[in-house]
Amino acid sequence: MTEALILNGKAIAASVTDEITARTARLAAEIGVKPGLAVVIVGEDPASQVYVRNKGRTASACGFNSITHTLSVDVSEEKLLALVAEMNEDQAIHGILVQLPLPKHISENKVLNLIKPEKDVDGFHPINVGLLGSGNTDRALVPCTPAGCVLLTKRALGADLSGKTAVIVGRSNIVGKPVAQLLLQENCTVTIAHSRTKDLPDLVRGADIVVAAVGRPQMIRGDWIKAGATVIDVGMNRIPAPEKGEGKTRLVGDVAYDEALGHAGAITPVPGGVGPMTIAMLMSNTVTAARRLLGLTEEP
Numbered sequence: 547m548t549e550a551l552i553l554n555g556k557a558i559a560a561s562v563t564d565e566i567t568a569r570t571a572r573l574a575a576e577i578g579v580k581p582g583l584a585v586v587i588v589g590e591d592p593a594s595q596v597y598v599r600n601k602g603r604t605a606s607a608c609g610f611n612s613i614t615h616t617l618s619v620d621v622s623e624e625k626l627l628a629l630v631a632e633m634n635e636d637q638a639i640h641g642i643l644v645q646l647p648l649p650k651h652i653s654e655n656k657v658l659n660l661i662k663p664e665k666d667v668d669g670f671h672p673i674n675v676g677l678l679g680s681g682n683t684d685r686a687l688v689p690c691t692p693a694g695c696v697l698l699t700k701r702a703l704g705a706d707l708s709g710k711t712a713v714i715v716g717r718s719n720i721v722g723k724p725v726a727q728l729l730l731q732e733n734c735t736v737t738i739a740h741s742r743t744k745d746l747p748d749l750v751r752g753a754d755i756v757v758a759a760v761g762r763p764q765m766i767r768g769d770w771i772k773a774g775a776t777v778i779d780v781g782m783n784r785i786p787a788p789e790k791g792e793g794k795t796r797l798v799g800d801v802a803y804d805e806a807l808g809h810a811g812a813i814t815p816v817p818g819g820v821g822p823m824t825i826a827m828l829m830s831n832t833v834t835a836a837r838r839l840l841g842l843t844e845e846p
């Protein structure tokens with residue numbers, strides 16, 4: 547049995563950000579504008595702080611104008627909405643991202659819905675959700691993790707995914723549903739599974755492409771994977787790792803990786819698979835948003 551191709555998300559994300567740096571330089575040469583990305587973080591959630599720091603670092607490395615607004619955990623909803631409204635009108639800002647989760651006293655929907663759809667680089671505004679759902683991906687800003695999943699799938703299978711069968715395990719608005727829409731747009735035959743799905747192992751066994759977005763450590767076993775299938779593991783789960791010392795943990799995906807290696811044709815590791823792609827696709831959305839807001843044509 548041949549072992550699966552490991553889809554190295556870190557390396558692929560680095561090649562995407564190299565392309566973005568070149569797109570940024572072209573934009574500067576065309577009209578002397580730098581893409582501007584504003585990230586808002588409320589409170590001191592350590593995981594969110596790490597993400598926001600990485601986003602800022604990558605944005606600067608790509609040549610963007612990168613702004614981070616750090617607000618205290620007790621900031622009022624009104625103040626946050628006022629900041630979003632101000633950024634909506636700021637011509638130097640082309641992408642706005644409000645890091646989730648927000649504290650309980652702030653309505654996430656209210657905040658996300660206020661972001662101008664053209665600047666909504668997370669792709670969560672109902673307008674962008676609708677554009678993606680109706681197949682208008684050329685006008686939408688597409689959520690970053692799902693876009694990264696499709697890019698990784700194409701690295702494994704080539705640009706043409708037509709006719710492939712895809713099973714997406716998970717139906718969240720931020721991962722499962724948009725991944726399904728994107729693969730449908732690529733002419734895959736798509737099934738979305740969830741917690742009420744019957745005979746999940748058999749369903750997964752029929753898939754050329756498996757996307758796992760469940761949030762349950764190693765739930766998808768190796769013998770569920772069809773020989774040669776492409777496996778994209780979105781899951782990020784911390785489990786105890788006593789071998790590393792008392793109280794230590796390690797990160798695992800939703801797929802039993804070591805088992806799946808012997809079945810899959812290609813597979814993403816966790817960490818180092820889908821995770822790094824999310825930030826790269828955020829950068830890509832920001833340059834796209836900048837070009838559209840500036841009335842420039844899209845690049846191929």
Ligand code: NDP
Pocket residue numbers: 691715716717718719720721722739740741742743746759760761762780781782783820821824
């Ligand atoms: P959600 O909790 O929002 O959704 C999980 C989905 O899995 C739900 O649709 C749920 O079904 C389904 N599910 C739960 N249990 C089962 C089961 N036993 N069998 C089949 N389906 C099941 O999670 P997210 O989509 O937000 O995230 C999924 C995973 O991806 C998490 O581990 C998260 O940390 C990770 N993630 C990683 C990112 C990255 O950049 N790498 C970005 C975003 C998320 P139902 O709807 O019926 O409840």
